[in-house]
Amino acid sequence: MGDLLVVGSVALDSVKTPFGQVAEALGGSATYFSFAASFFTTVRVVAVVGEDFPGEHLSLLKSREVDLSGLQVSKGKTFRWVGEYGYNLNEARTLDTQLNVFGNFRPVLPDALRKTPFVFLANIDPDLQLEVLRQMARPRLVALDTMNFWIEGKREALLRVLAEVDALLVNDAEARQLAREPNLIKAARAILGFGPRIVVVKRGEYGALMISDSHFFFVPAYPLESVFDPTGAGDTFAGGFMGYLAKSEATDVDAIRRAIVYGSVMASFTVEDFSLHRLARLKPEEIQRRYEAFQDLIRFEI
Amino acid sequence: MGDLLVVGSVALDSVKTPFGQVAEALGGSATYFSFAASFFTTVRVVAVVGEDFPGEHLSLLKSREVDLSGLQVSKGKTFRWVGEYGYNLNEARTLDTQLNVFGNFRPVLPDALRKTPFVFLANIDPDLQLEVLRQMARPRLVALDTMNFWIEGKREALLRVLAEVDALLVNDAEARQLAREPNLIKAARAILGFGPRIVVVKRGEYGALMISDSHFFFVPAYPLESVFDPTGAGDTFAGGFMGYLAKSEATDVDAIRRAIVYGSVMASFTVEDFSLHRLARLKPEEIQRRYEAFQDLIRFEI
Numbered sequence: 001m002g003d004l005l006v007v008g009s010v011a012l013d014s015v016k017t018p019f020g021q022v023a024e025a026l027g028g029s030a031t032y033f034s035f036a037a038s039f040f041t042t043v044r045v046v047a048v049v050g051e052d053f054p055g056e057h058l059s060l061l062k063s064r065e066v067d068l069s070g071l072q073v074s075k076g077k078t079f080r081w082v083g084e085y086g087y088n089l090n091e092a093r094t095l096d097t098q099l100n101v102f103g104n105f106r107p108v109l110p111d112a113l114r115k116t117p118f119v120f121l122a123n124i125d126p127d128l129q130l131e132v133l134r135q136m137a138r139p140r141l142v143a144l145d146t147m148n149f150w151i152e153g154k155r156e157a158l159l160r161v162l163a164e165v166d167a168l169l170v171n172d173a174e175a176r177q178l179a180r181e182p183n184l185i186k187a188a189r190a191i192l193g194f195g196p197r198i199v200v201v202k203r204g205e206y207g208a209l210m211i212s213d214s215h216f217f218f219v220p221a222y223p224l225e226s227v228f229d230p231t232g233a234g235d236t237f238a239g240g241f242m243g244y245l246a247k248s249e250a251t252d253v254d255a256i257r258r259a260i261v262y263g264s265v266m267a268s269f270t271v272e273d274f275s276l277h278r279l280a281r282l283k284p285e286e287i288q289r290r291y292e293a294f295q296d297l298i299r300f301e302i
Numbered sequence: 303m304g305d306l307l308v309v310g311s312v313a314l315d316s317v318k319t320p321f322g323q324v325a326e327a328l329g330g331s332a333t334y335f336s337f338a339a340s341f342f343t344t345v346r347v348v349a350v351v352g353e354d355f356p357g358e359h360l361s362l363l364k365s366r367e368v369d370l371s372g373l374q375v376s377k378g379k380t381f382r383w384v385g386e387y388g389y390n391l392n393e394a395r396t397l398d399t400q401l402n403v404f405g406n407f408r409p410v411l412p413d414a415l416r417k418t419p420f421v422f423l424a425n426i427d428p429d430l431q432l433e434v435l436r437q438m439a440r441p442r443l444v445a446l447d448t449m450n451f452w453i454e455g456k457r458e459a460l461l462r463v464l465a466e467v468d469a470l471l472v473n474d475a476e477a478r479q480l481a482r483e484p485n486l487i488k489a490a491r492a493i494l495g496f497g498p499r500i501v502v503v504k505r506g507e508y509g510a511l512m513i514s515d516s517h518f519f520f521v522p523a524y525p526l527e528s529v530f531d532p533t534g535a536g537d538t539f540a541g542g543f544m545g546y547l548a549k550s551e552a553t554d555v556d557a558i559r560r561a562i563v564y565g566s567v568m569a570s571f572t573v574e575d576f577s578l579h580r581l582a583r584l585k586p587e588e589i590q591r592r593y594e595a596f597q598d599l600i601r602f603e604i
Contacts, residue, residue: 184525218522301560
């Protein structure tokens with residue numbers, strides 16, 4: 001079993017959907033990622049919170065044996081995000097972002113973390129993503145998430161870090177924007193030319209698509225009758241994906257296929273409730289049951 | 303091998319996409335459907351054209367041994383549609399519709415066609431769809447396509463014909479609109495309550511989803527680097543779907559899964575060129591190869 005490191009955000013999210021709302025609930029990319037991945041392997045979080053960060057949230061992460069030795073507690077307030085979703089639940093409307101301590105975040109890795117073999121660079125400034133990589137000792141597999149904000153505003157830095165990662169996880173629009181190509185498959189192939197050997201396109205309710213030089217793989221989203229809040233689904237997907245790979249210490253294409261299904265499984269739980277509420281009551285046997293349900297969802301005979 | 307009957311439109315389409323254009327090319331739901339289905343079984347077309355309909359188009363359909371004994375040739379001009387697509391190719395913008403002889407179409411089935419076991423009611427006025435069904439002698443499987451125009455304007459008639467069909471083929475938005483329910487899975491379940499035992503949701507570049515009382519099945523769209531024109535993809539899907547079922551004379555859930563894959567295979571060819579150009583040069587062995595590529599696209603081990 002290989003260990004897994006994530007650098008990203010830990011946040012307090014206020015979210016409203018047509019099905020309810022939460023105020024200052026636990027959120028952030030590193031949070032969703034690490035909680036999901038903790039069902040598979042040991043996860044180490046590199047992030048920052050303010051002095052106001054509630055102890056109960058730390059306890060929740062510790063209850064899953066998430067390693068918080070890389071979590072900085074800085075003078076000031078924790079990163080806050082306020083957003084809402086309409087009925088289609090596809091895209092969040094950001095109402096407010098307060099970076100707070102996250103605005104001055106400089107990831108510094110404790111020595112004990114520098115040799116972690118599996119690394120996920122969640123969606124933060126690509127310069128910081130590169131700073132983290134520079135502190136690592138030859139990780140076995142590095143995956144990276146990013147967004148339109150960095151693709152537009154920090155393209156050069158993003159291309160520098162992309163050249164050093166194995167897998168990119170983005171959505172359709174981000175892949176097209178990054179490659180400057182409207183056809184998704186051509187866009188993914190162009191991105192393979194930037195460095196990664198795998199591009200995973202996250203499509204929300206439409207599932208996920210993996211493209212490598214020699215393989216395509218597609219998995220649908222799990223058909224759910226009740227979706228409450230899509231916040232964190234992408235980071236949860238990444239947590240299941242990287243968690244499974246780290247656990248199995250494998251990076252071959254068949255392992256990557258299974259990892260994408262585990263990512264989809266974990267994401268399908270997160271959206272069933274607000275914040276990490278569904279993950280917090282998730283039982284390992286539910287993961288395996290839903291993995292098998294995915295198999296049934298797509299099987300057909302030649 | 304069971305025979306297959308389709309009622310729908312035969313049209314002359316003028317289509318512009320970012321990748322080219324065609325003027326007065328062969329189109330229409332019954333055309334795409336029957337041409338695609340002709341690779342699987344004998345297809346009988348019930349439709350209408352005007353006196354101006356080019357003989358070469360009839361020859362093309364006859365070359366696939368499509369039975370045109372139910373094709374009426376009426377005084378006047380053939381149905382014409384003019385549309386264009388933007389870069390995302392997801393939705394056509396209709397620039398002009400001239401119903402012409404299609405405006406007075408009353409489907410009358412020659413006696414020899416009334417006992418056809420597999421029936422596809424393409425997207426036409428639900429009153430006409432019901433008229434066709436009334437002329438059939440206990441078909442084994444009936445599938446129906448419809449659109450927002452009829453869901454809004456002829457809901458009662460649509461519900462009457464839905465009560466008598468086995469399968470409904472629609473897109474996401476149509477399923478939600480018909481069921482008046484934003485969650486797609488709940489919407490599909492509500493539609494099952496209207497009569498059909500199968501709902502197939504066509505999602506364009508995102509694939510297709512089948513929902514029955516006891517099964518889900520999902521198939522992605524084939525990842526294509528060059529999509530020229532999505533016109534007719536839905537009807538081609540239906541042609542592959544119904545063609546396979548008619549050929550295998552099967553209606554069990556495993557056959558329906560395979561049929562949905564064959565529908566996706568056929569649609570993936572249609573979009574590779576304008577009008578029926580790609581289907582016209584399609585070889586049967588290409589169908590089987592792409593079917594196997596679909597298997598590879600989704601396989602993963604438990």
